[in-house]
Amino acid sequence: MNQLTGIAASNGIAIAKAYKLAIPDLSFSNEKVEDTNAEKDRLTKALDISKSELEKIKEHARTSLGDEHAEIFSAHLLVLSDPELINPIKDKIETDSVNAEFALDETAQMFIQMFETMDNEYMRERAADIKDVTKRVMAHLLGVNFPNPALIDEEVIVIAEDLTPSDTAQLNKQFVQGFTTNIGGRTSHSAIMARSLEIPAVVGTKNITEQAKAGDMLIVDGIDGKVIINPTEDEIASYQEKQQQFEQQKQEWAKLKDEPTVSKDGSHVELVANIGTPNDVEGVMNNGGEGVGLYRTEFLYMGKNELPTEDEQYNAYKSVLEQMGDKPVVVRTLDIGGDKELPYLELPKEMNPFLGYRAIRLCLERDDIFRTQLRALLRASVYGNLKIMFPMIATLDEFRQAKAILLEEKANLTNEGIKVSDDIEVGIMVEIPSTAVIARQFAKEVDFFSIGTNDLIQYTLAADRMNERVSYLYQPYHPAILNLVHNVIEAAHAEGKWAGMCGEMAGDSIAIPILLALGLDEFSMSATSILPARTQIRDLSKKELASYKDQLLGMSTADEVEAFVREKTNQ
Ligand SMILES: C=C(OP(=O)(O)O)C(=O)O
């Protein structure tokens, strides 16, 4: 079988060789050696190759992600040159006449255990560095390839079990033509990152890493969710044609870049973008975004060894606000947890991380982390049109606590003589059913709602957004979702507030007519979805769609909803 079906995660067609991103088998045998000098030479060579790779990765991280993200690699380089670690390995080879693999492993394990048990965060971070670095050195001793996504310098399609958001952030889109993974869904964070990098992706293929080898030719069809392994010439030709059609289509869409988003009958809605870093703002501009509806700040905290400082954050927020001018920028406070981990916080592993200690729950307990972020945001607020949004709000009490801390920090800054904008709207993500159900009570206290359907759907249907086995239950058009969304919009409007949506559903061509019918004010989506959405909305009559509202809300299944929308909108 040369074709796999997965979930279309990011539009476009990619045709290139497979690059497997997986930690290789690093098992080794313990051996006695006679020529200990030769063994020490092998170690030195493996250390040298590792150093030169890390230098390159560091340089890449510095130019593409900034100095702070490069620091982690400086720490790794220090480990590789540290005589306190390297000399004991060499001594062990010499005195015990053992192979370099064994000496490296024994010595590294000893230091890791020693540092991990220390009551000192700095030393525990060093343990993590040693762990990371020894894997790379071990791979070079064993002569196996260690994957370096940042160093890819030829056109490839990355295949992997899954990509962490920080793996994805390292991919150089000049060379990485696309990616495909075994697990994940359209709303897993690797898929979201693929869309912001504008790289075609198919996730959730179940077993691409078993079906394809490194070097196999692949076609990734991110439009229809297909992956073809070692395609025939005919298949390549037909996909090249599809690729060209897609490029032409993009040029058509681009004509609407500077046009407002108005329905056929003259209603205006706001089409804004989801971003993860200040670098993404360029894509928002190129795709005609009318603002930023969700700035996921987690990426500032990821791919590093420690929390970002107040100044680092201030610079990132200021950069986004300045680039966006007077357009609105909704910044979400830290939403760590679920599939976004911060190893340096050393949080205990949980049975159900999506239902666990995360986002606002963590911020309210670790208010040192929260206050630093809020101060950075408040300081940056004078540079643009900032709105602050709290994630994963389950109860009114959480919102009140979070807002009280924000006001305290505002007062502190004012007392310190630092200017803070006076009209920052403060809103919440609605991604937990309890909040959607009592949206009326929330609407009296918040300035806006942004419906996070990526999570709202998984919590409402009890279907993990990352798990392709239950992806059939992950139903954006389920009438339960439509009724919750409707409830939130009505609640907002009853109090004169606005309601947006920043889950992926906001950019979906079947959902868009429904959301127009329900009266959504702001649609926030991957930047690349903005122009197709604008094109679609200009052809829809909001009045006509609104006349179907009660019918849609009364339907019994997602299929019924979808068929109805397809029929009414010729899709
Ligand atoms: C936008 C959302 O947040 P995230 O995808 O970051 O969880 C959501 O849950 O819909």
Ligand SMILES: [Mg+2]
């Ligand atoms: Mg969410």
